[in-house]
Amino acid sequence: MAALQRKFDDTEAxxxxxxxxxGGWSAATRRDALSRVRSMGLPHARDEYWKYTKPATLxxxxxxxAALFAGEETPIFDDVDRLKVVFVDGVFDxxxxxxxxxxxxxxxxxxxxxxxxxxxxxLYGKLELAGQSPVERPLAALNTAFATDGVLIHATAKAEKPxxxxxxxxxxxxxxxxxHCIKLDEGAELTVLENGPAAARxxxxxxxxxxxxxxxxxxxxxxxxxxxxxxxNIFGRLGRESIFKSFTLTANGVLTRNECVLELTGDDAVAHxxxxxxxxxxxxxxxxxxxxxxxxNCESRQVFKKVLRNGATGVFQGKILVKKGxxxxxxxxxxxxxxxxxxxxxLAKPELEIYADDxxxxxxxxxxxxxxxxxxxxxxxxxxxxxxxxLLTLAFLAEAVLEIEDQDLQDAVNGRIEAWLMRRRTA
Amino acid sequence: xxxxxxxxxxxEEEDKQILKGVDLTIEAGxxxxxxxxxxxxxxxxxxxxxxxxxxxxxxxxxxxxxxxILELDPEERAAAGLFLAFQYPVEIPGVGNMTFLRxxxxxxxxxxxxxxxxxxxFLKVVREKAKELEIGADMLKRPVNVGFSGGEKKRNEILQxxxxxxxxxxxDETDSGLxxxxxxxxxxxxxxxxxxxxxxxxxxxxxxxLDHITPDVVHIMYDGRIVKTGGPELALEVEKNGYxxxxxxxx
Numbered sequence: 001m002a003a004l005q006r007k008f009d010d011t012e013a014x015x016x017x018x019x020x021x022x023g024g025w026s027a028a029t030r031r032d033a034l035s036r037v038r039s040m041g042l043p044h045a046r047d048e049y050w051k052y053t054k055p056a057t058l059x060x061x062x063x064x065x066a067a068l069f070a071g072e073e074t075p076i077f078d079d080v081d082r083l084k085v086v087f088v089d090g091v092f093d094x095x096x097x098x099x100x101x102x103x104x105x106x107x108x109x110x111x112x113x114x115x116x117x118x119x120x121x122x123l124y125g126k127l128e129l130a131g132q133s134p135v136e137r138p139l140a141a142l143n144t145a146f147a148t149d150g151v152l153i154h155a156t157a158k159a160e161k162p163x164x165x166x167x168x169x170x171x172x173x174x175x176x177x178x179x180h181c182i183k184l185d186e187g188a189e190l191t192v193l194e195n196g197p198a199a200a201r202x203x204x205x206x207x208x209x210x211x212x213x214x215x216x217x218x219x220x221x222x223x224x225x226x227x228x229x230x231x232x233n234i235f236g237r238l239g240r241e242s243i244f245k246s247f248t249l250t251a252n253g254v255l256t257r258n259e260c261v262l263e264l265t266g267d268d269a270v271a272h273x274x275x276x277x278x279x280x281x282x283x284x285x286x287x288x289x290x291x292x293x294x295x296x297n298c299e300s301r302q303v304f305k306k307v308l309r310n311g312a313t314g315v316f317q318g319k320i321l322v323k324k325g326x327x328x329x330x331x332x333x334x335x336x337x338x339x340x341x342x343x344x345x346x347l348a349k350p351e352l353e354i355y356a357d358d359x360x361x362x363x364x365x366x367x368x369x370x371x372x373x374x375x376x377x378x379x380x381x382x383x384x385x386x387x388x389x390x391l392l393t394l395a396f397l398a399e400a401v402l403e404i405e406d407q408d409l410q411d412a413v414n415g416r417i418e419a420w421l422m423r424r425r426t427a
Numbered sequence: 428x429x430x431x432x433x434x435x436x437x438x439e440e441e442d443k444q445i446l447k448g449v450d451l452t453i454e455a456g457x458x459x460x461x462x463x464x465x466x467x468x469x470x471x472x473x474x475x476x477x478x479x480x481x482x483x484x485x486x487x488x489x490x491x492x493x494x495x496i497l498e499l500d501p502e503e504r505a506a507a508g509l510f511l512a513f514q515y516p517v518e519i520p521g522v523g524n525m526t527f528l529r530x531x532x533x534x535x536x537x538x539x540x541x542x543x544x545x546x547x548x549f550l551k552v553v554r555e556k557a558k559e560l561e562i563g564a565d566m567l568k569r570p571v572n573v574g575f576s577g578g579e580k581k582r583n584e585i586l587q588x589x590x591x592x593x594x595x596x597x598x599d600e601t602d603s604g605l606x607x608x609x610x611x612x613x614x615x616x617x618x619x620x621x622x623x624x625x626x627x628x629x630x631x632x633x634x635x636x637l638d639h640i641t642p643d644v645v646h647i648m649y650d651g652r653i654v655k656t657g658g659p660e661l662a663l664e665v666e667k668n669g670y671x672x673x674x675x676x677x678x
Contacts, residue, residue, distance in 0.1 A: 377517040380477050381587060382505035382535035395521025
């Protein structure tokens with residue numbers, strides 16, 4: 001009882017430091033979300049869904065400080081022709097951003113859209129609300145209530161180029177809450193790129209409504225600052241023959257929890273979620289995925305790979321739920337870790353729950369060290385040990401990285417992985 | 428070129444002596460063959476020379492071109508000019524064959540203080556050599572040895588050998604798993620590499636590989652020692668009479 005009381009006390013302590021934005025089309029949704037947070041309570045160490053990841057620092061009123069990376073770094077998507085939207089510690093930076101206009105989409109800021117009627121009213125907080133069952137995601141409800149900004153993108157056709165959300169981290173104690181809504185009309189196509197450490201603590205929600213025959217690609221990199229913390233949620237709804245593909249590269253970060261909740265509601269939809277992460281030392285990374293099949297002949301893939309060293313921890317909680325009537329479902333889930341030493345650990349909880357009788361679902365989870373046979377083979381050809389280990393590590397991550405369809409983006413991500421490994425190469 | 432003196436080797440994990448005093452000298456330009464029954468220590472010799480983990484040298488020495496190789500890491504031995512064609516080439520999913528080859532070639536060049544090969548030059552050379560071994564573009568693009576047939580794997584070993592241009596080539600039962608045509612391709616590949624400044628050590632169970640790769644010297648290994656040395660006729664004798672006579676002589 002005492003623990004439960006503390007959960008609600010901690011929740012109120014967090015809420016007391018936040019101000020609910022008033023007015024506009026989102027006001028009622030925000031108030032509803034706030035009452036959801038109050039009734040659920042924010043995550044607590046005793047919660048089953050937070051068994052492997054301690055939520056305390058994501059919940060406490062003040063964001064723990066996170067030192068800024070001192071060196072030079074070229075942002076990953078700088079060579080890509082894209083529309084830039086820059087947030088510095090969660091605050092929109094108009095100087096660094098491009099004009100919010102591009103053919104195929106309309107794009108505006110959440111903080112700018114205070115009219116009483118807006119298309120986003122039917123999306124904002126709606127997929128988040130649907131995603132609260134059967135498992136509660138209180139940090140996402142908190143986000144819906146208190147988000148200070150974000151982008152609202154309505155794609156009506158094929159977007160001219162990708163939208164790049166860039167998150168710059170400048171203040172050691174920043175605590176950012178951003179909420180994006182992305183709506184793709186029938187047949188529309190859009191790629192969203194995200195990169196940057198964002199803030200000392202970052203709470204982000206992205207709701208994506210993919211209509212029939214629409215295609216959404218999402219490539220994200222989170223990294224750099226070792227002490228940063230993030231709790232992110234993607235909520236997606238997929239219509240008939242639609243495609244949703246998301247890839248995340250994570251390097252460094254004392255605590256990252258990436259949740260992805262997708263519902264395939266139209267027949268013949270395809271959903272792929274992939275992640276590659278690399279942790280060294282004080283690193284905790286949690287991928288929590290929940291994919292619901294509620295239509296016929298849909299395909300879903302979850303591919304998560306983690307490279308862990310010096311006591312780093314990786315977590316994977318992945319579920320495929322196949323509802324009654326979702327026949328011909330093709331579900332695949334793989335989560336693997338490469339443990340580079342004895343101190344690192346990987347905690348995996350793969351789940352399948354199937355109520356249809358004509359489906360093909362497979363899942364697998366493994367932890368292992370570098371393959372000694374392969375390592376000797378490479379070394380016997382003259383490749384130095386450190387370099388050989390890096391080649392094998394890249395090869396291990398490849399299945400996840402190959403989920404990125406665009407070759408240039410794939411190369412860019414591989415370049416980041418190589419650089420990260422190179423900085424740690426011993427011999 | 429390669430000098431092995433009184434080499435004693437045991438397994439690290441168990442207290443089992445495998446090599447019990449091997450003496451062997453391979454001169455530049457020569458092809459030496461080692462034959463012997465199963466368990467005589469032939470493959471162990473190839474692994475110890477190439478630096479695989481799990482073996483402990485308890486006595487003796489091995490030098491390549493005057494350099495003590497037993498103290499070197501596997502990659503340093505490779506850069507010094509030693510190459511082992513594996514009996515069972517390893518599959519490496521996720522690493523492209525071409526990337527692997529170029530990484531290896533340039534790593535060795537770098538270790539020797541030579542200039543790295545440019546991509547264009549590398550491509551040109553690799554295509555040429557691959558063609559001779561009937562290795563198509565597809566095999567070069569695929570991950571190292573993944574999904575290769577037995578013959579393709581062995582041809583891929585010879586391609587690596589051709590690209591790396593080692594001083595001493597050890598072929599560990601390269602004939603195992605090869606049909607007649609593949610045997611010819613592989614042997615032609617090896618014969619093309621025969622050169623006055625390169626030595627070969629061919630380990631095999633059977634005489635048939637030696638029909639294609641004619642050795643200068645044949646050694647018979649038994650119970651961790653070289654018990655008999657002769658010319659190519661020794662291999663024919665083994666083919667005809669088996670190892671029994673030789674084993675009886677040395678027992």
